[in-house]
Amino acid sequence: MTRTTSPSSKLPKWGIIVGILLVILAIGTACQPSETEEPTEAIAEEATTPPTDVPPTPLPDQSAMIADWESGAHGNTYDLGKGPNTYCSRCHSPQNWDPESKPGPPPTCITCKFPTDDEVRITPFMDFVEEADWVGITCATCHQVDENEIASEQLAWLNVFTGKYEEVNTPNELCTKCHLTSSGIMVTGGSGVTHEIYLGGSAHKNWAGTKSTERRPEYCSECHNPHSVARPQCEDCHSEVLESDTHIKGKNAFHTDVTCMACHDAEGYDVGPHPDEAMGGIWVLLETTMGRGGPSTDVVISHSPQWQVVCDRCHFEENPWELEVLTADGEVPEPEENGGS
Secondary structure, three states: OOOOHHHHHHHHHHHHHHHHHHHHHHHHHHHHHOOOHHHHHHHHHHHHHOOOOOOOOOOOOOOOHHHHHHHHHOOOOOOOOOOEOOHHHHHHHHHHHOOOOOOOOHHHHHOEEOOOOOOOOOOOOEEEEOOOHHHOOOHHHHHHHHHOOOEOOOEEEEEOOOOOOOOOOOOOHOOOOOOOOOOHHHHOOOOOOOOOOOOOOOOOHHHHOOOOOOOOOOHHOOOOOOOOOOOOHHHOOOHHHHHHOHHHOOOHHHHHOOEEEEEOOOOOOOEEEEOHHHHHOOOOEEEEEEEEEEEEEEEEOOOOOOOOHHHHHHHOOOOOOOOOOOOOOOOOOOOOOOOOO
């Protein structure tokens, strides 16, 4: 029987050993990372991976905004008559808020100076905050700020309970963190405030789009300067009204001391001369409420304008201002016949 031999069997033993060593060396070299390719791969990865800790975009020059804030309602919220305590500060000065504070029983339900008081009433259920310790509503309440107190462009709400910022999507969502109605909820002990502002009325809502296709005001910041909270006058947007001879049924000259909302309010507030004589008797919206110090009549601002106006809202029979009696349409009512219905 003939024995078959493989080609390798003809090689010397030392040749086989050298071949095995070469194979092992080739495999080891292939498994090692390339020193020249490593930086290239790292650079490519760094270029394609988005950064994870990008700070908010700062606003360039904030001096004008700070000046607006200092001149507005949010620039100084310390008022002895409006809750200088660790409970009302939940909105008036969030960083002074104490979650353990709560209203107590009357007559000293909160730490505050009522209109009839000479001194501040102090309740054991919340602490009084000195003006020097009052933080107020600052940039950090509505924006994230950096170590240099520079505010970011994005809106955010500082939740002082958690110590973290919460994302907000619209200006209204931010405003209603404080301008809300909190009466009747458990954390207030069933009491609270009614600070919610309703944007309504047929005029600005433009129901069914009958007047114009132009976009109507929707966000608080479309009418209010977001920092000074200053609001425009009606004529700032409706300048043509001042030049119209047919406005107020042609009786413009008789209504120069009447504000627009005194006629166009849809909330149903009372109307009358401003209670402050220094205002020159201009007619405004009024509301009489029973407060901590008794009944009081205050000027209110309606956020619900309507197109329709009823003249007998003021020109009703036996009105206290001795105005001419008119119908809802502004006409002089016809005298009733003797024995008429």
